[in-house]
Amino acid sequence: MAIDTFPEFQRDELFYSVISRHKVRLGYQDPKDITEDLFGSRTAAATYDFPCRLRRFCKRLPKDAGITPSSIIKDNTLFPIYEPFLAKARAKDIRKKMACSDFGGAIHNALGVMASGVRGVNALRCCPECVDEDRVECGEAYWHRSHQFPGVAVCHKHKVPLLESHIRVTSRQNKMNFQALEKGYDREWRELASGNSLSLTDVWIAEKVHWILGQELPIWGLGVLRKKYVAHLIRLGLASPLGRVRQREFEKEFVAAFGKSYLKEVWSDVEGECNWLIALVRKPRKATHPLRHLLLMKFLGTEPEEFFPDCGFGNQPFGMPPFPCLNPACRSYRKPAIEEVKITRHTNSGAVVGNFECECGFAYARTGPDTTAEDRFKRTRIISMGSVWEKELQRLDKDPSVGLRMKARFLGVDPNTIVKYLARLNGSGEIRSQKNDDEKGERIAEYRSRLVSAIEENPEKSRTEIRGIAKADYIWLYRHDREWLMDNLPPSMPRSKSSDNRVDWVKRDDDLFSRAKEAIPSLLISTPPQRVTKGRVGQMINSLALLEKHLEKLPKTKQLIERNEETLEDYQLRRVRLAARELRTRGENFAPWAIVRKAGLRPGYSKKVLREIERLAFAEV
Structure with missing residues (x-):
C-alpha cells in the first residue's frame, strides 16, 4: 500500500517520532493498522532506537520522497553512535538487519546492548525548551534522538535537565504503539537530574553524543581503537613506552576522576579483574557500549572530534617530540633525543613520511602515520649511519672474538651492510683480514688439539656424542676447518636395522x-x-x-x-538447546538475549543458530 502523504523528517528526530506524528495526523485508532500500512505487518514493534523493516517502509513512500533506509539509519536512529565502536563486518550486518530484517531483537543481540550492562532508557525523554522551540519552528514538538541515548540526562543545546515522560518504551502495552510527544506532553514530568546536581560530565556526554550522531565517522575496528587508547595512556604515564598498561594505577585514577557514585549511576562501575575498562585496553574480544568509550575518552583528555578524524595523532602523525634515536651505538638509543621531525610525502603512494636525525649523525625515515606506541621505535629505512655508528663498527672489527653476525646484531643491521661499510672504511673492495695467516694457524691448531683430546678421552663415543662434549670446538672447526674435522671424527656408526615388530x-x-x-x-x-x-x-x-x-x-x-564429530554450528545449537531447557526448568527469563547469554555464545553465530534461538524463545508464546 503506497503512502500518499507523510510528515517531513525534522532535524535530530527519531524515526519513531515521525511515525507517531503521522499516526496523529491521520487519526489511526488501532496501533496495528498503522504498522500494517507502513511496514506490511500487524506485528511490527514500535522500536525507538534500532527500527527494522526500513526497506518495506521506504517502498511505500512516494518515489520523489528521497528517503532511503540508509538516510533513516544515519539521521533518525541511534545506530550512528554505536557504529564507530563496532567491527566493520558487524556494523555492515546490523545495517542490513535494520533495512531488511523482521526481527528487531536480533539487532539488539548483535549490538550486545542486552549483555553490555548499560541499561537502555525506560521511558522517552524530552527537553522543555526544545519543545517550545520546535512548536515555534515546526508547528509541533517531536522526540529528539540525542535525548534518548543511555547516560544522557541533560539537553546538549540548552543545558537543562531532560524530562522523563510516562511513555514506557519497555512496557508490553506500548510494544506496538507509536506515541507522539504532543499527545501527552506534561511540563511536570520528572526531571532526570536537578539543576543543582548537573555536572560538567553530564553536559560533556550530552554534547559529544549529539556531535557523534551528526557525523559519519570511520569504522576502524576494535584493534585500532585499543591502540589509540593505549597511545594516550602512554602520554599520561599509565602505560610503558611499549604499551604495557599499568592496570591497577589506570583503574584507580579512572575511578578517582569520575567517582564511584557517578559510575554506578551510568552503569559503568569498574569492579573485578576483567571489568569493561580493562577489557577496552586489552586484546579486543567484543564490542563495548559507546557510553563507556566516551567516559574513557574524557578521562584520557581527548575529544571525539580529535580522536576520530584520522588514524594518526591529530596533526602530529608521528606523535609529539622528542623522538627516540634508533642507533644502537648511541648513548641515547631508544631514548628521547630528537627534537623535530621533517615530514614529507612518499613519491609514489603519497603516504606521510617522517625523517629523523640524531646529533650522533644517525638518520632514519619512517612511513606513517603512527597508530601504536610500538611504531615510535620502528624505522622504514636508514638514511645515514653517522660517525658514532661507524666508529663502533671499527672498534668491533678489531675484536677477534666478535664475528660478522654478532657485529650485525650489535649494530642493528644486516650482515651485508657490515661487509659494505667495512670495505668502504678500509678503503678497498674487500674486508680487511682480522688475523694474519700465522695467527689464524695458531688458532686452528688450538681448536684441533682440544677436539683431538676430547676424542682420545672418550674412545667409545660416537660423532654425535663428541659434538656434545666439545661443542664450541666442533662448531668453530665446522665453520673454519670442516674438511679436517670430518676426516678426524670417529667413524660413522652403522645404522641399526629396523625392528620387524609389526603393529596389529x-x-x-x-x-x-x-x-x-x-x-x-x-x-x-x-x-x-x-x-x-x-x-x-x-x-x-x-x-x-x-x-x-x-x-x-x-x-x-x-x-x-x-x-559424531560436531561442527562449530552443531556445538552452538546444542548449547542453545541446553540453555533453553535450563531456563525453562528454572522459570527464568526466556528472551533471546537470555538464551544467548546462558549459552555463552559470542557474536558472530550463524543464521541457523539465530533462527533456533528465536524458535526456542517464542515456542510457547
Whole structure:
C-alpha cells in the first residue's frame, strides 16, 4: 500500500517520532493498522532506537520522497553512535538487519546492548525548551534522538535537565504503539537530574553524543581503537613506552576522576579483574557500549572530534617530540633525543613520511602515520649511519672474538651492510683480514688439539656424542676447518636395522573404537558442555597422537568419530538447546538475549543458530 502523504523528517528526530506524528495526523485508532500500512505487518514493534523493516517502509513512500533506509539509519536512529565502536563486518550486518530484517531483537543481540550492562532508557525523554522551540519552528514538538541515548540526562543545546515522560518504551502495552510527544506532553514530568546536581560530565556526554550522531565517522575496528587508547595512556604515564598498561594505577585514577557514585549511576562501575575498562585496553574480544568509550575518552583528555578524524595523532602523525634515536651505538638509543621531525610525502603512494636525525649523525625515515606506541621505535629505512655508528663498527672489527653476525646484531643491521661499510672504511673492495695467516694457524691448531683430546678421552663415543662434549670446538672447526674435522671424527656408526615388530592395526582399531564409543556420550552430557571433536576424543582416551597421525589405519574408529564429530554450528545449537531447557526448568527469563547469554555464545553465530534461538524463545508464546 503506497503512502500518499507523510510528515517531513525534522532535524535530530527519531524515526519513531515521525511515525507517531503521522499516526496523529491521520487519526489511526488501532496501533496495528498503522504498522500494517507502513511496514506490511500487524506485528511490527514500535522500536525507538534500532527500527527494522526500513526497506518495506521506504517502498511505500512516494518515489520523489528521497528517503532511503540508509538516510533513516544515519539521521533518525541511534545506530550512528554505536557504529564507530563496532567491527566493520558487524556494523555492515546490523545495517542490513535494520533495512531488511523482521526481527528487531536480533539487532539488539548483535549490538550486545542486552549483555553490555548499560541499561537502555525506560521511558522517552524530552527537553522543555526544545519543545517550545520546535512548536515555534515546526508547528509541533517531536522526540529528539540525542535525548534518548543511555547516560544522557541533560539537553546538549540548552543545558537543562531532560524530562522523563510516562511513555514506557519497555512496557508490553506500548510494544506496538507509536506515541507522539504532543499527545501527552506534561511540563511536570520528572526531571532526570536537578539543576543543582548537573555536572560538567553530564553536559560533556550530552554534547559529544549529539556531535557523534551528526557525523559519519570511520569504522576502524576494535584493534585500532585499543591502540589509540593505549597511545594516550602512554602520554599520561599509565602505560610503558611499549604499551604495557599499568592496570591497577589506570583503574584507580579512572575511578578517582569520575567517582564511584557517578559510575554506578551510568552503569559503568569498574569492579573485578576483567571489568569493561580493562577489557577496552586489552586484546579486543567484543564490542563495548559507546557510553563507556566516551567516559574513557574524557578521562584520557581527548575529544571525539580529535580522536576520530584520522588514524594518526591529530596533526602530529608521528606523535609529539622528542623522538627516540634508533642507533644502537648511541648513548641515547631508544631514548628521547630528537627534537623535530621533517615530514614529507612518499613519491609514489603519497603516504606521510617522517625523517629523523640524531646529533650522533644517525638518520632514519619512517612511513606513517603512527597508530601504536610500538611504531615510535620502528624505522622504514636508514638514511645515514653517522660517525658514532661507524666508529663502533671499527672498534668491533678489531675484536677477534666478535664475528660478522654478532657485529650485525650489535649494530642493528644486516650482515651485508657490515661487509659494505667495512670495505668502504678500509678503503678497498674487500674486508680487511682480522688475523694474519700465522695467527689464524695458531688458532686452528688450538681448536684441533682440544677436539683431538676430547676424542682420545672418550674412545667409545660416537660423532654425535663428541659434538656434545666439545661443542664450541666442533662448531668453530665446522665453520673454519670442516674438511679436517670430518676426516678426524670417529667413524660413522652403522645404522641399526629396523625392528620387524609389526603393529596389529585391526586389534588397535577395535580397542580404540570401544574406548571412543564410551568417551563420546560422556562428552555429550558433560557440564559445562564440551564440543565433540577428534582432538577432544583423543585426549579422553589418551590416544591423541594415534588419531592425529594414523586415523586412516583405524577405519572403525574413524567412521565413529566422523559420525559424531560436531561442527562449530552443531556445538552452538546444542548449547542453545541446553540453555533453553535450563531456563525453562528454572522459570527464568526466556528472551533471546537470555538464551544467548546462558549459552555463552559470542557474536558472530550463524543464521541457523539465530533462527533456533528465536524458535526456542517464542515456542510457547
